[in-house]
Amino acid sequence: MRLISLTSNKETFKSIIFNRNGASFIVAKQNTPEQFDNTKTYNGVGKSLLVALINFCLGASTKNKITKSLQEKLSDWQFFLTIEIKDKSYTIARYANSPNEVKLNDENLSVTEFCKKLQSLCFNIPSDTKYLSFRSLIPFFIRPSKKSYVQYNEAEIVGTGAPYQKQLYNAFLLNLDVNLSQAKMQTKKEIATTNKLHDNIKNDLILRQFFEGYQDQDSSLVLADLEEKIRKLEKDLKQFEVADDYYQIKQESDEIKRTIDKIQNSIELKKNSIKNIEQSLKISPDVDIKDIKNIFNESKLIFQENVEKQLSELEIFYQSLTCNRGRRLQQQKQLILDKVTTLEKDFTASKKALDNKMKFLDAHQALDIFTKMSANLAELVQNKEKLQSYEKLQHDYDQKKLSLKANLTLQSRQTIDYLDGVKEDIDKIMEYFRELAKRFYPDALSGITVKNNDGFNQIRYDIEAKIQSDSSDGINSVKLFCYDITILMQGKNHSMNFIFHDSRLFSDIDETHCSELFKIVQNKFSDKQYIASINQNQLNTLSGSMKKFVTQNTIKELTDDSDNGKLLGITVELEYD
Structure with a gap:
């Protein structure tokens, strides 16, 4: 152009x-x-x-x-x-x-x-090469602003990606392999993305909440514990029989329990009544006429004959009364015994009914209990899957990190071999710049160096134009002039x-x-x-x-x-x- x-x-x-x-x-x-x-x-x-x-x-x-x-x-x-x-x-x-x-x-x-x-x-920009464009490269031929004259290798400020992009632009114009630059940048970004993913996993709220009960525990041990709980719960659910009328039967069994309690209380009360009757039968109410006379004698009372006769009749009356009382108590006792027998039969029947219902309840469960158990199982399975995913991601992260680091090492080796192969071309560029710089500073060491950057960063090439004199503004301007002329005259990939x-x-x-x-x-x-x-x-x-x-x-x-x-x-x- x-x-x-x-x-x-x-x-x-x-x-x-x-x-x-x-x-x-x-x-x-x-x-x-x-x-x-x-x-x-x-x-x-x-x-x-x-x-x-x-x-x-x-x-x-x-x-x-x-x-x-x-x-x-x-x-x-x-x-x-x-x-x-x-x-x-x-x-x-x-x-x-x-x-x-x-x-x-x-x-x-x-x-x-x-x-x-x-x-x-x-x-001549290779396809699929990010950041290289007409607008990113034209500033090296017409520096558009005051800031363009600050650094020889940064013709225009390029923002947050400046270190990589600055290196990429200069590498491209000096005819270095930008695919190697892009490969390292992409690998480094992959590493950053993987590290971020790993951090996100470790900071996952659900996992943190899940592990609250397993502080400092190995995830594989926690997983084994979960699997055991899941197996047990699955077994229980397989044996689980749901009864639609579970709560009705439970209510009936509770009613039977209350009936049995009432029967037992009634039996005890009636047995106590029998004991009281038996005690009453042992006590004799008989009063002997001689005892009455003795009482009167002690009182110095004299009974007349007719009084004595009345006392004899009274004795006969009391004997009759005592006999009737005993017969009545025996009858009461028998009635109570009959009721006790009936109650005991009712108790036996109720107990049998209760046993049957309890057996049913033991063998069956309510639907809501089944639902809760199923939900608990689902939660355990979810936790297990989450933990398995966590372990897999951890494993994948470790493997990917090793692979990416190995890839960086391989790329570094490839870059060294590449630079060895193009050394003559680089030396030609360096010598052109050096001859220009020597016109200004004959005694200063000068040239353009290109080295492999094997640091943990996105930069593939360390490209440096040097005039080792002082760091004055004048020498910086001379360096910029010599560099621009070198790019124009000795650079490649452009028709400028x-x-x-x-x-x-x-x-x-x-x-x-x-x-x-x-x-x-x-x-x-x-x-x-x-x-x-x-x-x-x-x-x-x-x-x-x-x-x-x-x-x-x-x-x-x-x-x-x-x-x-x-x-x-x-x-x-x-x-x-």
């Missing part, structure tokens, strides 16, 4: 026509260059906005700051970016007020469709033919190194594009030959003297990174 031009439907816009090969510079100039001031900035003329607009045309998200800002403040503007891919020209049109659509030549596409189209044209650097890249590089940087551009970009925005104060510090080189390849000057000198040709505050 080459950038050919950026235009707009508004006449005030300063159309940008890029050189097809070599350097193209957009220079931000002060209105009064004779009053040169190193502390003066060049914000607001459109240097960084140019990058943002190109990014917009290349499918920036509708959530991107520039997209939202254009829609809000320049809703009637349209931008046209002409590009060239493999000698074929494409014109991209995107309206500020319709950011969900992009027109590619005569084809109307959604932003997603557009990005997929450019992805197929610009990058341009690099676009914002002027912020040069702000921390001293004048000597800036001149050297542009010498590299002059020498290396005969068949590719190097596009950069540069401030006048940066231009003024260059050597004479490099200043001339930049001037000869300046495609647009932006000034702060009036709106007419700015990129948009108007004053408007747009938000972009």
